[in-house]
Amino acid sequence: MMKVCLIGCGTIGSELAVAIDSGKVGSATLLALFDTVEHAAQKLKLRLRKDNVAIFSHFSELTSSSEFKDADIVIEAATQAAAKTFSKHVVENKKDLLIMSVGALADEFFLSQLLSVVYTNGTHIYVPSGAIAGIDAIKSVKGMLDSVTLTTTKNPRALAGAPFFNSEPTRLNSIKKKTLVFQGTAADAVNKFPANINVAAVLSLAGIGIQQTKVRIIADPNITVNQHQIEATGAFGEMSLTVRNVPSPNNPKTSFLAILSAIECLRSICEPGIRVGT
Ligand SMILES: NC(=O)c1ccc[n+]([C@@H]2O[C@H](COP(=O)([O-])OP(=O)(O)OC[C@H]3O[C@@H](n4cnc5c(N)ncnc54)[C@H](O)[C@@H]3O)[C@@H](O)[C@H]2O)c1
Incomplete structure (x- = not known):
């Protein structure tokens, strides 16, 4: 028990x-x-x-x-x-x-x-x-990774409230088309989007770490899912994974997955x- x-x-x-x-x-x-x-x-x-x-x-x-x-x-x-x-x-x-x-x-x-x-x-x-897939594979090739990039695309309402927007000129409610709002390390991403990008921390722990893992966050007013794309390269070959998650009805920041x-x-x-x- x-x-x-x-x-x-x-x-x-x-x-x-x-x-x-x-x-x-x-x-x-x-x-x-x-x-x-x-x-x-x-x-x-x-x-x-x-x-x-x-x-x-x-x-x-x-x-x-x-x-x-x-x-x-x-x-x-x-x-x-x-x-x-x-x-x-x-x-x-x-x-x-x-x-x-x-x-x-x-x-x-x-x-x-x-x-x-x-x-x-x-x-x-x-x-x-x-909220991501592929952690099993990333762990397996941990020692031979050259690069890992996470591209997360969410509706602006799933990014609302992130401290990142306190210091940036980008206004979420003025975004009318797919817009890259953040690009940086996973370390920076989890600080600036603490409730939105936990997956970056999971991916970093499994792979090449929080300073080496790259993150891009895209706000798309037309997307209804939380999409995470992982691209990894290294001596093992290449990996490309996409999950398109249904957001939880109670909290659009959190995916059902x-x-x-x-x-x-x-x-x-x-x-x-x-x-x-x-
Ligand atoms: N690992 C992942 O892939 C992943 C995915 C989605 C969400 N998350 C994270 O999981 C956590 C929970 O997500 P959620 O969607 O359930 O959030 P939520 O906002 O729906 O629920 C959080 C709950 O925690 C309570 N709470 C806040 N501060 C507290 C504190 N100091 N002590 C005790 N309770 C406190 C709130 O009152 C609320 O009831 C969040 O940090 C979220 O960012 C992780």
């Missing part, structure tokens, strides 16, 4: 919790929900069949609870800032961590601190493939038996 505490009861967290609750995630069982917006955790709890799931609106309440002490794994599905604030405490308490706000791991010093605790404790940090990926990642952790894919 894999006992789970959840941080963040929004789009991803809610669907993941419902999947666990309905028995679709192997032996996982949900112990606690934590969200700084109390109503979010309460609303989610109403969707669950299990009636003894604890809810918390302060991290200190969660961490001093018996549910946290009993938990095997903590799932973060909140924000990059939350992931940075809470992850260390989770791993220091010898819990596995499944992280969705992967942009937090783009901070190489932060990542190395987490990993040193994880190595000492023999625990794990799980990073689902999220990201939710499914989190569910499958947890299921694969929980279930014994065959493991397909690298």
Whole structure:
């Protein structure tokens, strides 16, 4: 039995919790929900069949609870800032961590601190493939990559609110045709688009790192999907992958595939038996 505490009861967290609750995630069982917006955790709890799931609106309440002490794994599905604030405490308490706000791991010093605790404790940090495909192949050719480029095309409303636009003359609502709004390193992209481009961090961790991975972000008012194109070259050959994801109806920034990926990642952790894919 894999006992789970959840941080963040929004789009991803809610669907993941419902999947666990309905028995679709192997032996996982949900112990606690934590969200700084109390109503979010309460609303989610109403969707669950299990009636003894604890809810918390302060991290200190969660961490001093018996549910946290009993938990095997903590799932973060909140924000990059939350992931940075809470992850260390989770791993220091010898819990596995499944992280969705992967942009937090783009901070190489932060990542190395987490990993040193994880190595000492023999625990794990799980990073689902999220909204992209091809992570298995990128991992396999990690040592022979020359270049990796991610081109993400989203509707302007799926980019709204990104800190990038605070300092740029580009006005999202004035974009009338396909427009390249950002070009740079994955490190820069995850800082400037913390809620929009987690996939860049996932790709970097799997491949040639956050400084070497190149990212292009295109705003297209006519696109209805979240499109991610990965181009990779190296001694292995070339790779070209495109996913055109249906956005979640509750949060256009988040693709439906990201939710499914989190569910499958947890299921694969929980279930014994065959493991397909690298
Ligand atoms: N890895 C990927 O491929 C991928 C894909 C999509 C989204 N994401 C990331 O996953 C995270 C969750 O996405 P979502 O679509 O569910 O977002 P969401 O906005 O729908 O939900 C986030 C929830 O977290 C809560 N929250 C915010 N700050 C918190 C804090 N400090 N402590 C506890 N709860 C807090 C919010 O109240 C909200 O209920 C985001 O960081 C998002 O960028 C990752």
